[in-house]
Amino acid sequence: MSQYQTIIYNKTERIGIIQLNRPEKRNALNAQMVQELTLVLSEIENDDSVQVVILKGEGKVFCAGADLQYIQDLQKFSYEENLADSEALKELFLSIYSFPKVIISQVHGAAIAGGCGLATLCDFAFASESTKFSYSEVKIGFIPAIVSIFLTRKVGEGKAMQLLLSGQIIMANKALEYGLINGICSDEDLEDEVVAFAKKLIKETSMEAKANTKHLIHTTWHLPIEDALNVAVKANAAARATDDCKKGIASFLNKEKLQWDE
Incomplete structure (x- = not known):
């Protein structure tokens, strides 16, 4: 290929x-x-x-x-x-x-x-x-x-x-x-x-969450702590609205084993 x-x-x-x-x-x-x-x-x-x-x-x-x-x-x-x-x-x-x-x-x-x-x-x-x-x-x-x-x-x-x-x-x-x-x-x-x-x-981790985590780390490491935290707060709030987060939380609350490769 x-x-x-x-x-x-x-x-x-x-x-x-x-x-x-x-x-x-x-x-x-x-x-x-x-x-x-x-x-x-x-x-x-x-x-x-x-x-x-x-x-x-x-x-x-x-x-x-x-x-x-x-x-x-x-x-x-x-x-x-x-x-x-x-x-x-x-x-x-x-x-x-x-x-x-x-x-x-x-x-x-x-x-x-x-x-x-x-x-x-x-x-x-x-x-x-x-x-x-x-x-x-x-x-x-x-x-x-x-x-x-x-x-x-x-x-x-x-x-x-x-x-x-x-x-x-x-x-x-x-x-x-x-x-x-x-x-x-x-x-x-x-x-x-x-x-x-x-x-x-x-199998065990969300692709979307990994991508967003990498982006957050790479774009905030050089910022003053307060500025970095402000970016992190917005990322935190946005992450809660994602389909992967909703799926993950529902699985956790229902005590269901989640496999992200399905």
């Missing part, structure tokens, strides 16, 4: 599965992959049959960062061309960050530089125990500019500075400690556990 060249997209049981598909290049990012990831997210956003998205990689690693040929090509770009290229990466990361449906990254092998950003920017990230993580840009004289904005919000300034300035490689257990990922699975069980978690979200 996939119409893309650098990724594979399939869906099953209300789960959209995006697979980075450049295994011969360790799923390294290039301009085409960035564009195709942005396009497939737009496709999924408008597909009511998909409630949760899983992002994973084909081959031995999740994503090794930017493609070496791509990096070499950037050296020949003008400032305006590099600006346009950076805008494309920004749009992809912003699409993931603000995506109304839950996105889960299934990370194995390694997630390096931009690949690390791609993995940890998702709402949930689960990694196999042998996975290596690194924001390695400073080691080649580059800066992790775009991802730094999201990483600082996710783990705080102190941990972000430590990861971004050192370029250090950390294992999955340290990534969990830092808050980069949400869980660790054995290499053999990773895929099954991620799919099971996705199905659990679909």
Whole structure:
């Protein structure tokens, strides 16, 4: 069903599965992959049959960062061309960050530089125990500019500075400690556990409520407390009038077990 060249997209049981598909290049990012990831997210956003998205990689690693040929090509770009290229990466990361449906990254092998950003920017990230993580840009004289904005919000300034300035490689257990990922699975069980978690979200939680919660968090974190609370009050009142809320409350009061995938 996939119409893309650098990724594979399939869906099953209300789960959209995006697979980075450049295994011969360790799923390294290039301009085409960035564009195709942005396009497939737009496709999924408008597909009511998909409630949760899983992002994973084909081959031995999740994503090794930017493609070496791509990096070499950037050296020949003008400032305006590099600006346009950076805008494309920004749009992809912003699409993931603000995506109304839950996105889960299934990370194995390694997630390096931009690949690390791609993995940890998702709402949930689960990694196999042998996975290596690194924001390695400073080691080649580059800066992790775009991802730094999201990483600082996710783990705080102190941990972000430590990861971004050192370029250090950390294992999955340290990534969990830092808050980069949400869980660790054995290499053999990773895929099954991620799919099971996705199905659990679909079955036990309202899609509408999840989308509204994500939107509220993303649009209020930077506001002064009083302004943020005023937005939250309005969101609270609006949520009470939604069909999902009425359905959920009725089920709770009637002591009925509610399954949102029905």
